[in-house]
Amino acid sequence: MFRRLVEPDRAGVRLMVDGRAVTAAPGDSVAAALLATGVVACRTTPVSGAPRAPYCMMGVCFDCLVTIDGVGSRQACLTGVRDGMVVETQQGKREAGR
Numbered sequence: 001m002f003r004r005l006v007e008p009d010r011a012g013v014r015l016m017v018d019g020r021a022v023t024a025a026p027g028d029s030v031a032a033a034l035l036a037t038g039v040v041a042c043r044t045t046p047v048s049g050a051p052r053a054p055y056c057m058m059g060v061c062f063d064c065l066v067t068i069d070g071v072g073s074r075q076a077c078l079t080g081v082r083d084g085m086v087v088e089t090q091q092g093k094r095e096a097g098r
């Protein structure tokens with residue numbers, strides 16, 4: 001659905017997304033990296049389980065929440081990629097303290 005105008009070179013930023021190695025472009029947000037690699041649904045809603053994808057890309061809609069390096073409900077559109085980052089999509093509701 002989404003594709004880059006220019007693919008990142010081998011010197012791109014490497015991160016893990018749901019256990020899969022992914023290369024992002026330096027300066028990408030996590031949301032942009034997810035969309036570029038085919039991960040559209042960042043999370044599912046707590047009530048109906050409906051998938052949600054990044055929408056506003058500017059920190060307003062909260063549809064891009066993911067777990068980053070073990071910390072849940074991080075806004076992927078406001079977080080820059082970093083080498084070694086571990087990103088997990090969120091399924092349903094979060095538990096307190098997780």
Ligand code: FES
Nearest residue numbers: 057059061062077
């Ligand atoms: S995409 Fe809307 S808050 Fe991140």
